[in-house]
Amino acid sequence: MHSDTVPARVPASTTTPAAPTWDPQQYLRHAGHRARPFLDLLTRIPELPSRPARIADLGCGPGNVTALISERWPEAHITGYDLSPEMLQRASAEYAGPTSGGGLLDFHRADLADWLPEEPYDLIVSNAAFQWVPGHPGSFAPWINGLRPGGTFAFQIPGNFTAPSHAILAELCDAPRWRDRLAGHGARYIHLLEPAGYLERFTELGCAADVWETTYYQLLEGPDPVLDWVKGTALRPVLTALADDHEAAEAFLAEYRALLLEAYPPGPRGTVFPFRRIFAVARKEV
Template sequence: MHDTGTHDTGTTHDAGKPTGPVWDPQQYLRHSGPRTRPFHDLLARIPEPPARGRPVRIADLGCGAGNATKLLAGRWPDARITGYDNSPAMLRAARTHLAKEPYGGHVDFVHADIADWTPGEPFDLIVSNAALQWVPGHARLFPSWVRALTPGGSLAVQVPGNGDAPSHVLLRELCASARWRDRLHEAGRRTVDVLQPGEYLERLMDLGCTVDAWETTYVHVLTGEDPVLDWIRGTGLRPVLTALAGDPAAEAAFLDAYRALLREAYPPRPDGTLFPFRRVFAVARTAG
């Protein structure tokens, strides 16, 4: 599950998101507590699948380092769960994360890009947490996913909706500036592809589902030096850092400029730096 958004199709794929960014599980997990909190809220709103006399079958799309997968296994300990991701680094971290967990069911991880993932079997629950923002036009995928749900099954998604936050606006503007536009304009544009809660509700209702859609803005209190930059280094900055890989001087110059902008936009308080973060949620249940 990856926060702050971007997704593009192309050659290198990561964390349920197409092309480009090279992911760093350790950097991502530095803020695992607040990153995971929205999934607890999503999980609480997912209805129980109907009893079928067999283990619940679950797909975790864009599973990242396995944070959400572990929580799914905790709620449905006898389930068969597959986490799908297109980042080899994240998949390695997920397998390590869950290797010693005493689950009665079966948890495995498969390399796949959710931008073109098609269910090959029926699922009782399909989940995507903080990954679809990387997939342009991702609502086009919903019909095939809903068709794969068993009667009474659910599709549950959470996407960051903070594309208009200073953190993202400043990143786009800096990438489009005269110094950086030739190298980074495309990387800077890859930050948001998220619908409004009502749009998700309408798209999923049109597929015959009962839908619960909402949004929440979390106000995180981050600590440490330049904590907003540290947060974004694990997510929205990945396309930029990937584009600048191999050029330490350029990377340092970009980060210095972005750091200064973030310090002004998110001034520290004595007890930490306030970092509002909007999330959009939808849980759709099929008839039956």
């Protein structure tokens, strides 16, 4: 294993899990915490080379952070790309159309595993999506080639896949009771790099790069707040695999809930949930 790769469990099964079914409403239950890293990323993106800017948002989800991009560049034409029809339906219904500054928001279906820029962009940006795209560093060169000179490629991804929330999920999926149906479903986050690995990639591509990490100590509320959080993201492959068996899904959730409560005990004002994020901003040379 390369030194710049986040350790990952090896799935017990060679079967590729199906693409997860997404629930925009569940995802948005923690919209404030989920959007904060993206807002921090936006502050580090430099001036774009042309106005009105052309911007791509890769893995736009329900469109709420795509709307934040339009607040920073209100005159821009911004296209959000996502593979989930559920997310795209929500994004289009809520945000598609002209913006207050004369720009435009639209949304299109695309698989980030093979998406290529079809026109020059001033900014290609992504919020918490590349963990679902094995081998995504291999796309950096064509994506950066699709930028105008002086354009920027920027993203943030979770860096918490060895945290208890994810380690427990992976172990439970591989437990004797569940491995026949779920082996590998909790360990899909491969090909993620540590910050130094991303910096090296962008340096090799001739970009001026700014790469850093931050751990957010989030205070979550409710009786099962960490379970509620992962229901919107990391747990989606499991919920998709068990969608046709309500009894099994409830049994799995009960086991996982109990283990999460041990790992993240509630406090008097909520449950502390540390969440590490990795950020990168790469500017193409002029």
